[in-house]
Amino acid sequence: MQLAATFRTGHPGRVTEAPLIQDHLLFLLTAFPHTLYALDLTQPGLPIKWQFRPDEDSAALGYICCGKSGGGMALADRRLYLNTPDGWTIALDTETGATLWAARTADPSSGETLSAAPLPSGDTVFLGNAGDRCGVRGWIAALDAADGRILWRRYSTGPDAAVGIGADFRPVQQADVAAERGVTSWPPSAWQQGGGTVPGVILRDEATGLILHGTGYPAPWVPDQRQGDNRWTSGLFARDAKTGMARWFLPINTHDLYGLGATAPNLLLDRE
Missing domain, CATH: 2.40.10.480 (Thrombin, subunit H)
Incomplete structure (x- = not known):
């Protein structure tokens, strides 16, 4: 060499x-x-x-x-x-x-x-925002690869409709069966600047038609100012690639005390 x-x-x-x-x-x-x-x-x-x-x-x-x-x-x-x-x-x-x-x-x-x-895949380009430490509300979006038009955008905090939680959502934790957890697990209106951005690697599983992505830590950093579980920050989402609708969510750092987030790179693999 x-x-x-x-x-x-x-x-x-x-x-x-x-x-x-x-x-x-x-x-x-x-x-x-x-x-x-x-x-x-x-x-x-x-x-x-x-x-x-x-x-x-x-x-x-x-x-x-x-x-x-x-x-x-x-x-x-x-x-x-x-x-x-x-x-x-x-x-x-x-x-x-x-x-x-x-x-x-x-x-x-x-x-x-x-x-x-970004993650280009077929006729779609997936991307997420960054800015947890600035109190940005996290999101993931899909663009049309042909012209850059936004096909859908789903948020990490807020009402179920904005997060993409519907009839096909199967939460990992029983507490997340309740409606509007992206609002009720925060102090009033705090979800609007709640963090949970998507600055890490986005993965697509062609076999299941899913995209998988982590969400960043909640804002602000001071946990006493955001009492609750702070859904849907610091966890792992699986979403339908065509619609962005959530299929499941795995909490990794509930009410994240130390700004750890959950956006470290992930791997997809088949195994016994």
């Missing part, structure tokens, strides 16, 4: 997003404010085939947590899908870098950002 080539981004921030490769191109994303490079692997020295720098809202820099770069990218069907911390989801043509569509999916003026890559 020996060094084949190097590339300098000229960007002062760290590169924290793993590069992606499709055919003869390597895609490299700098920290926010982003520059996306498409490098030609067939030529000596990794020459730039194209580069893309989206307009940025510098206010989002104040909401990126813990030294992370924010945002992320994913490949599917000759397209590169990009989430930016200032709330944009963008689809690019991988060969030319042309913008196919751009949708504003999050609002950084409220402390909301996009901190992870």
Whole structure:
């Protein structure tokens, strides 16, 4: 094993997003404010085939947590899908870098950002927001891969209809059989700034037609200010991929005392 080539981004921030490769191109994303490079692997020295720098809202820099770069990218069907911390989801043509569509999916003026890559799957792109520490209300959404149109959005706190809890919901804990737990397990109106964002990995199980995702910790951090179980934060959701309706929820850190959340990466596997 020996060094084949190097590339300098000229960007002062760290590169924290793993590069992606499709055919003869390597895609490299700098920290926010982003520059996306498409490098030609067939030529000596990794020459730039194209580069893309989206307009940025510098206010989002104040909401990126813990030294992370924010945002992320994913490949599917000759397209590169990009989430930016200032709330944009963008689809690019991988060969030319042309913008196919751009949708504003999050609002950084409220402390909301996009901190992870989207999940393209078939004709849908799934993504979730970040911003628990700012009191953002968490959600997961599905976009039409063709044009970026929002197909559905489901929340981690609030009324059953907004969370996506209906007749097919089978809770893991008996207490969650009761209606409107996303409201009644909070002090009055506290669910409206309750956290539970979806900044981690979203998984899709093709065999069952489900997507699975964790929810972040509840807001505010001071637990005495949010008495109750604080549903549906700090747990794991299974949802119907076509509608976003919840099938089950596993509480992991009920009334999360220490801001642990439940958004660490998960794995899907078949086993006895």
